[in-house]
Amino acid sequence: MHSRPAGYTRAQIVLHWVIAALVIFQIIFGEDIGPAFRAFRKGTEPAADALLSANIHVYVGLTVLVLAVLRMALRLRYGAPDLPPDEKMVMRYVAGLAHLVLYAAIFLMPLTGALAWYLGMGEIGEIHEIGKPIIIVVVAVHAAGALWQHFVARTDVLRRMLKPAA
Ligand code: HEM
Numbered sequence: 001m002h003s004r005p006a007g008y009t010r011a012q013i014v015l016h017w018v019i020a021a022l023v024i025f026q027i028i029f030g031e032d033i034g035p036a037f038r039a040f041r042k043g044t045e046p047a048a049d050a051l052l053s054a055n056i057h058v059y060v061g062l063t064v065l066v067l068a069v070l071r072m073a074l075r076l077r078y079g080a081p082d083l084p085p086d087e088k089m090v091m092r093y094v095a096g097l098a099h100l101v102l103y104a105a106i107f108l109m110p111l112t113g114a115l116a117w118y119l120g121m122g123e124i125g126e127i128h129e130i131g132k133p134i135i136i137v138v139v140a141v142h143a144a145g146a147l148w149q150h151f152v153a154r155t156d157v158l159r160r161m162l163k164p165a166a
């Protein structure tokens, strides 16, 4: 096994924060696609403003998918730094599980959304909706972990997601 890098590259960091901002935007405003989606499913024409809101959700979401592919490519190429050496095993699992769910979310949310939207698959839309509470809980745990590392444990874990490794 090759050794882990000392930190993230600038591109990895920019992608982390741009994706985070877009995902939070989607979570806050996601319901705005509802009226247009319901109109299409009933076979009626959505109002112009409903269609605009829907298009914003669709294109912001598809942007997340493109950035997620880029991000995964960089992750495979450069890897990620290890947690502080004295980090408890259980915390390593919690952090690792949160990262896994978040990576899954940035691929599966756009994919399930696209199946619902373009193919009118209502059941997939319901699966897509379940993503919302899951993401809220996992991002809360993830962000709390980052802040705890910084302010309580006083490690460089948050700093290395803000400043590239030299
Ligand atoms: C929807 C929002 C977010 C998503 C999808 C997300 C996703 C991720 C993922 C997948 C990783 C693992 C990186 C890797 O190992 O390749 C990561 C790392 C990290 N995230 Fe987030 N994140 C989000 C929001 C946040 C927020 C709000 C904070 C801070 C308050 C934060 C702080 C961090 C830090 C500090 C790391 C580095 C952890 C380490 O180096 O061990 N993230 N994030």
Ligand code: HEM
Binding pocket: 022, 023, 026, 027, 028, 029, 030, 031, 032, 033, 034, 037, 057, 058, 059, 060, 061, 062, 064, 105, 106, 109, 110, 111, 112, 113, 114, 115, 116, 117, 118, 122, 125, 126, 128, 129, 132
């Ligand atoms: C990061 C990507 C995405 C996130 C985080 C996200 C999040 C959300 C959220 C929070 C909702 C509202 C759920 C509710 O009403 O309880 C929603 C609904 C919806 N989204 Fe997304 N979305 C993403 C990408 C997409 C994409 C790319 C499309 C289409 C191409 C899409 C299509 C839909 C549809 C059709 C609904 C309505 C589902 C229904 O009412 O049954 N989403 N999304």
